[in-house]
Amino acid sequence: MSAAAGHDAADSMRITLKVWRQEGPDRRGRMETYRLADVSPDMSFLEMLDVLNERLIAEGDDPVAFDHDCREGICGACSLVIDGQAHGPEALTTVCQLHMRRYSDGDTIHVEPWRANAFPVVKDLVVDRSAFDRIMAAGGFVATHAGAAQDANAILVPKPEADRAMDAAACIGCGACVAACPNASAMLFVAAKVAHLAQLPQGAPERERRALSMVHAMDAEGFGNCTNHFECMAACPKGISVENIARMNREFLRAALFERPTATAAEGG
Amino acid sequence: MSRIGNALASSVGKKIVMGLTGFLLVGFLVEHLHGNLKLIEDPSGRAFNEYVAFLQGFGPLLLVAELGLALLFLAHVYLAFRLTLENLQARRSGYVVRARRGGSTTGSLTMFYSGALILAYLVKHLLDFRFDARFFADPAALVKQTLAQPGHALAYVGAALVIGVHLSHGFRSAFQSLGVNHPGWNPLLAKLGMVVAFLLATGFAAIPLYFMLSASEGNPS
Ligand code: FES
Numbered sequence: 117m118s119a120a121a122g123h124d125a126a127d128s129m130r131i132t133l134k135v136w137r138q139e140g141p142d143r144r145g146r147m148e149t150y151r152l153a154d155v156s157p158d159m160s161f162l163e164m165l166d167v168l169n170e171r172l173i174a175e176g177d178d179p180v181a182f183d184h185d186c187r188e189g190i191c192g193a194c195s196l197v198i199d200g201q202a203h204g205p206e207a208l209t210t211v212c213q214l215h216m217r218r219y220s221d222g223d224t225i226h227v228e229p230w231r232a233n234a235f236p237v238v239k240d241l242v243v244d245r246s247a248f249d250r251i252m253a254a255g256g257f258v259a260t261h262a263g264a265a266q267d268a269n270a271i272l273v274p275k276p277e278a279d280r281a282m283d284a285a286a287c288i289g290c291g292a293c294v295a296a297c298p299n300a301s302a303m304l305f306v307a308a309k310v311a312h313l314a315q316l317p318q319g320a321p322e323r324e325r326r327a328l329s330m331v332h333a334m335d336a337e338g339f340g341n342c343t344n345h346f347e348c349m350a351a352c353p354k355g356i357s358v359e360n361i362a363r364m365n366r367e368f369l370r371a372a373l374f375e376r377p378t379a380t381a382a383e384g385g
Numbered sequence: 386m387s388r389i390g391n392a393l394a395s396s397v398g399k400k401i402v403m404g405l406t407g408f409l410l411v412g413f414l415v416e417h418l419h420g421n422l423k424l425i426e427d428p429s430g431r432a433f434n435e436y437v438a439f440l441q442g443f444g445p446l447l448l449v450a451e452l453g454l455a456l457l458f459l460a461h462v463y464l465a466f467r468l469t470l471e472n473l474q475a476r477r478s479g480y481v482v483r484a485r486r487g488g489s490t491t492g493s494l495t496m497f498y499s500g501a502l503i504l505a506y507l508v509k510h511l512l513d514f515r516f517d518a519r520f521f522a523d524p525a526a527l528v529k530q531t532l533a534q535p536g537h538a539l540a541y542v543g544a545a546l547v548i549g550v551h552l553s554h555g556f557r558s559a560f561q562s563l564g565v566n567h568p569g570w571n572p573l574l575a576k577l578g579m580v581v582a583f584l585l586a587t588g589f590a591a592i593p594l595y596f597m598l599s600a601s602e603g604n605p606s
Pocket residue numbers: 183184185186187188189190191192193194210211212213
């Protein structure tokens with residue numbers, strides 16, 4: 117390990133990482149210990165993992181696989197459980213936006229993947245979240261032709277509804293809600309999508325069909341049931357409220373009672 | 386499966402049934418406590434015996450009500466087992482390190498255990514009172530006699546407290562499951578849940594404590 121970062125040595129921290137290593141989906145995983153002697157407080161958590169991986173590659177070892185893309189908190193790719201918390205200890209923050217200044221010299225940090233049967237481990241810290249894609253394909257969109265962008269005031273949406281829909285639309289689909297839920301339930305994710313679209317004029321016509329088919333798709337993926345712990349809301353980096361789950365319950369109830377059987381186009385329009 | 390079967394078997398449907406049956410069971414507990422408090426109101430036991438006689442006066446209707454109540458319990462218990470099993474299966478490989486973030490509470494995390502304790506006590510409770518041959522002769526006397534024994538009384542107090550823990554999560558949770566979550570009402574609902582849990586727990590616990598204390602002081606009336 118070299119002091120290649122070249123920052124003030126006085127700031128540098130010694131960090132012990134205990135990282136979940138698992139070679140493949142059907143392999144047994146284990147926690148592996150790595151010591152980093154020269155971590156800058158200015159590094160992001162993922163940059164620290166990059167440094168670890170450079171070292172592992174230089175030493176001829178297998179680097180730690182982890183998901184990341186935008187590294188600016190908007191794509192939902194990064195997905196680490198740090199010391200038992202999805203996305204780590206910072207509220208309303210994805211792990212790519214977590215910085216090492218949150219930690220002190222000598223800290224030991226545990227890093228694990230999202231854990232849920234519906235999110236099987238692909239390798240190390242990477243899990244397969246295609247269950248979310250399949251739920252989205254079941255109705256998380258507007259199937260009608262919405263046409264070209266309309267004049268700004270052609271369809272009026274009251275400000276409070278637009279705000280609530282926007283709050284739900286902030287979901288980046290990272291899956292932290294599932295990771296944090298004691299039951300591995302995906303309710304908050306699905307609720308965010310159902311609530312987002314049901315509250316806007318373009319999404320409202322299909323709200324019943326959407327609520328039924330998205331809940332059905334969620335159940336088929338083997339997520340747990342929601343028992344209202346609300347750990348999801350506490351872990352969500354975008355602050356999605358469980359109010360959306362209550363809304364989805366209402367949408368579902370309404371749909372179960374009033375949705376008429378139709379002979380419309382196949383799922384996915 | 387039928388339309389209603391499909392809806393009820395879904396994860397949201399199960400929640401809704403859990404919440405609804407929970408609510409109705411709370412309603413039963415409130416009426417049950419109302420009846421039981423007659424034992425303290427009138428230490429001679431006459432008021433309580435009149436209340437029991439009044440209920441018995443309904444004849445076959447009482448049986449229908451009791452069967453309905455049993456159905457509520459069965460549905461609630463069946464769903465509890467099913468949800469718990471499914472939730473355990475949804476994460477077969479668990480976390481090495483686990484930290485709560487502030488959503489869950491002791492009440493929410495122990496729902497299955499508190500429920501199981503309440504169920505176990507319910508069986509004992511029914512055998513002690515409802516299905517005791519002496520019950521309909523002089524219900525108040527049987528209750529006093531039973532609850533004067535510290536073992537029985539402590540089990541009753543324990544069950545009352547566990548009901549309080551169960552409802553500390555259950556009451557508010559039932560509202561959420563039935564779709565009631567509104568920033569204007571949430572603070573009130575949260576408080577109401579705690580008040581209902583506290584009042585039912587202390588209300589029921591007061592009865593055996595009263596008989597235990599009055600038994601140790603000699604004649605209660
Ligand atoms: S990498 Fe895109 S949100 Fe973290």
